[in-house]
Amino acid sequence: MDNNVIECKNLTHYYGKKLVYENLNFNVREGSILGLLGKNGAGKTTTINILNGFLQPRSGECLIFGENSQHLTPETKGRIGFLIEGHVQYAFMDIYQIEKFYSKFYPNWNSEPYWDLMSKLKVTPTQKISSMSCGQRSQVALGLILAQDPDLLILDDFSMGLDPGYRRLFIDYLREYAKANNKTIFVTSHIISDMERLIDDLLIMDYNRVLAQCPVNQFMDSFKQFTFELDNNNIDLSKEKFVASVDKIKNKVELHTFESEDFVKEFLKKENISVKNFKQVEMNLEDAFIGLTGKY
């Protein structure tokens, strides 16, 4: 049986009268990396805030290491590393001051990975974090989390504002660290291609609902894209139950579904829909995400 580090049960939240989600359930297994994917406003940061106890859900609860996230004890908080969206840190400190500050809070503090990352940055010893670039700040934030050596890492949109090099550095460092030390990670990012290199499991949210929740490999195996050309432009496939999304430009169709190629072909045949150039297209995670959530 899986040992869950995070268990969220029947989470429901509103902002005023606007429903964010209703009865959201998900677990994060120990040692796994779960990516929460969703468009802007789908509820990613809301979920992170509930997990960290910065937001009380309308109903439901999240348990972290068995404790309600609204009332985490200092000991449990010490087991959680938290990266705030935008790599927010104490900007009035320099890299020495901030390491000195945090080191006193965590018994397992190991400054080696922090200084390892800092050695890659071209910053002066007394340079304030406020005057660093976004990429440099991300490395400071990451280094501090690695030095904390938490059992669970909660990372809110870690890729925000980072150039491709820093994103790659961040991901590679993080994945290697997590897998080598059996760490659990809950991560959100709006750059889906980054997630593909990092996560084991995914949770895709759309407005008010969960679209997919499974291991990435399972999702990529089961979710498919087919393209074909319709003989009759007026046929509308968007209402069919098996269709996750469909894009049509003139007679060229891009169809996304969890059904098999045989199923789709059979459907087209049964409905007497004549098509040509039918083929399945290989997708990466970003293609699949857009295929599932739609472009708009």
Next chain:
Amino acid sequence: MWKSIIFKEWLKVRWYLIGATLLLGVFVSYIFINVKHDITFQDANNLWYLILFKKYQFFGLIKYLPLLVGIGIAAAQYVPEIVSKRVKLSFHLPVNENKMLLMMLGFGNLSLLICFSIVFSIFISLSNCFFAYEIVNEAIITIIPWLLGGIAAYSLVGLIVMEPIWMYKIFYLVVTSMFIPLYYERGITGAYKPVNLTLAIITLLISVSLLFSAYRFRKGEM
């Protein structure tokens, strides 16, 4: 752990605190340069007469400075916490949130007390060089509410800055702007003597008001 919190608060306010202490020191020095000037060029008897019988406040120049220092310390300490909601970092530290906030408040209040104590000690020492005990005593009684006003302003500005809801911010601002003038009413020297203790107790009570704003922040109200 607690030393680390003090270290963080110190980093935020240190230059402001040192600057404010020096500025207050400069103003106190200026007061006594004036006193010396008046004694030298306008006769000491005349100055004493004005102080004793006309209730002239030779130290009136510093009346609102403690208020400005209190507001400034609160801004220096709490504005960096709300920029980018950085206070989330503090709340995520493995310590009890209320204890940490009380530590922050305690640090701010202690900073003000140290600043005021230094300047006040200089003021009393210099006053004793020029004036009799009775005049110095009256001056102390008059200045105490001004200093308490600075401490109250520190607490209330902290409350306003940390408040996540704009409507509450405005409400607190209105209350503060009506409450703080109580410490700075016009009056003759020593007029506050009967209420100084009451003001001190009220100041102490409002010093924990920041906890209300912080509680709402933690519950995600916005």
